[in-house]
Amino acid sequence: MPLSPEPIRRVLYLQKSDVLAQQQASIVHTLHSAMPGVELVFADSAEAVPRHVHFDVVITPTLPWLPDALAQLAGYRWIHFLSAGVEKIWEMDFDKSTVVMTKSSGVHGAPMSEYAIGAMLHFTKQFGRFHDQAKQAMWQRAWLDELTGKQLTVLGLGHIGQSLAQRAKAFEMTVVGTLRNMREVAQVDRVVSLKNIGAELSRTDFLVCCLPLTEDTRALVDDALLGQLKPGAVLIDISRGGVVKGESVLKALDAGLLKGAALDVFEQQPLPAESPLWKRDDILITPHVSGTTPHYLERALSVFLDNYNAIVKGQGMVTLVDQAAGY
Numbered sequence: 475m476p477l478s479p480e481p482i483r484r485v486l487y488l489q490k491s492d493v494l495a496q497q498q499a500s501i502v503h504t505l506h507s508a509m510p511g512v513e514l515v516f517a518d519s520a521e522a523v524p525r526h527v528h529f530d531v532v533i534t535p536t537l538p539w540l541p542d543a544l545a546q547l548a549g550y551r552w553i554h555f556l557s558a559g560v561e562k563i564w565e566m567d568f569d570k571s572t573v574v575m576t577k578s579s580g581v582h583g584a585p586m587s588e589y590a591i592g593a594m595l596h597f598t599k600q601f602g603r604f605h606d607q608a609k610q611a612m613w614q615r616a617w618l619d620e621l622t623g624k625q626l627t628v629l630g631l632g633h634i635g636q637s638l639a640q641r642a643k644a645f646e647m648t649v650v651g652t653l654r655n656m657r658e659v660a661q662v663d664r665v666v667s668l669k670n671i672g673a674e675l676s677r678t679d680f681l682v683c684c685l686p687l688t689e690d691t692r693a694l695v696d697d698a699l700l701g702q703l704k705p706g707a708v709l710i711d712i713s714r715g716g717v718v719k720g721e722s723v724l725k726a727l728d729a730g731l732l733k734g735a736a737l738d739v740f741e742q743q744p745l746p747a748e749s750p751l752w753k754r755d756d757i758l759i760t761p762h763v764s765g766t767t768p769h770y771l772e773r774a775l776s777v778f779l780d781n782y783n784a785i786v787k788g789q790g791m792v793t794l795v796d797q798a799a800g801y
Contacts, residue, residue: 535556580773679707687714
């Protein structure tokens with residue numbers, strides 16, 4: 475749905491109070507510099523939103539109180555989400571059929587691809603083992619492997635997957651990845667569809683999942699998919715909780731299909747203390763931090779302004795939410 479051609483005059487910015495207190499000055503400077511004359515209103519709760527006022531744009535995270543905030547307004551034409559993932563909005567009660575929605579695609583490319591490289595090095599260079607040995611003042615050498623020549627298979631060649639491919643090539647890895655719509659991708663040796671991934675899994679040394687969570691991807695990485703892996707592979711999950719089945723990871727580790735796993739997201743978050751995943755030496759657990767970066771806000775606002783400038787030039791928006799695909 476194209477945005478109507480009226481100028482952008484009034485912007486509502488929603489954010490949690492503690493975050494807004496830290497970021498508001500930077501937001502004002504960035505947006506007023508790029509959009510002179512625009513009225514910028516901030517709200518840190520639904521109750522703080524001006525009632526019965528029309529805004530051209532609402533800039534917001536996927537806040538749980540977003541529907542209540544939107545219900546206060548007389549109208550709005552465009553919602554820009556400060557996150558790249560928008561799976562939470564489909565369960566939110568607001569009309570998505572009459573509004574343009576964009577997302578902050580690309581903000582996670584650098585930090586999450588760096589996380590994946592770090593996780594691959596963690597297992598390849600046995601950093602966990604040496605960390606534990608150091609606590610005991612134990613000098614026990616081991617013969618280490620390397621990334622050179624290994625196959626990296628990426629489930630989802632979006633911004634994150636493509637950033638990872640670029641970095642993996644610096645280690646002279648073979649890179650394979652999946653796309654819904656087939657096309658060549660820079661730094662990727664082979665692009666395949668998910669349904670044809672089986673042959674590549676049997677050659678995979680590192681499987682990185684960075685897919686969005688949709689009805690098509692929920693529980694995608696299960697017993698059947700992991701069962702096709704080359705024995706001794708490493709799984710790295712930087713997708714969304716629910717794409718990878720934790721129970722299947724445990725089974726694959728026990729069967730020797732996986733040598734290790736780095737998990738940043740989980741079906742239930744926070745990961746319950748009683749989860750058996752905590753008790754494994756062959757699993758690196760991090761608390762959904764792979765996308766964190768001190769540059770997040772500036773990148774998210776830059777994506778918003780890319781869309782704004784496209785409107786000004788009469789072009790199509792660059793990071794539209796695909797309502798049919800669910801992301």
